[in-house]
Amino acid sequence: MVKFLKPGKVVIVLNGRFAGRKAVIVRSFDEGTRDRPYGHCLVAGIAKYPKKVIRKDSAKKTAKKSRVKAFLKLVNYTHIMPTRYTLDVDLKDVVTIDSLQSRDKKITASKETKERFQDRFKSGKNRWFFTKLRF
């Protein structure tokens, strides 16, 4: 009985607009809160995956193809599928519960996660996280 729904775990969102997208758990609420009386977690995921970059591409084209669009969401545990992968990118300071309260706070937080995801993608690590799940 090892707790596996921990911050840093990569999950796949199963329901909703972002179904099929990979995300990383930023914060988990096992017992729920008053508004959400069920186990749920705050995830930061990829809304638009970066495109495939080939050797022929110019620098401008590579930069355009490596763009990532991120999303932040509070999801129920039953609507995610955990995987054996982890992504150790520090998002705790950027993605907080109150960053989801208003629209402009959410946009700034997701812009910051987008930057961090793009840096991680360009470094070439965690390649599985940035590939689209084929189904």
Added chain:
Amino acid sequence: MAPTKKTKKSTESINNRLALVMKSGKYTLGYKTVLRSLRSNKGKLVIIANNCPPLRKSEIEYYAMLAKVGVHHFNGNNVDLGTACGKYFRVCCLSISDPGDSDIIKSIPGDQ
């Protein structure tokens, strides 16, 4: 080649141990609660019937692998597993959270 069907003696012992868990321990029956018990680390052993749909079976096995919980493939279908639990309905998968007086957790995951 070892016989694929387990001997009558060991199926009996699994059924006996399950009956003891039903009487004295804590368990949950059914797919939704099995996943919930695995997520919240309450489950200690998961038993799956042999006619469980393969996608569901592999999903439960994956969750159990992440939670480091043993999975036992019951030698019988969901009707038999329901009968072994003493219930009058079919049980496809169940999760044992507290074995009570039974030694099912110590003895069964050895032979899987």
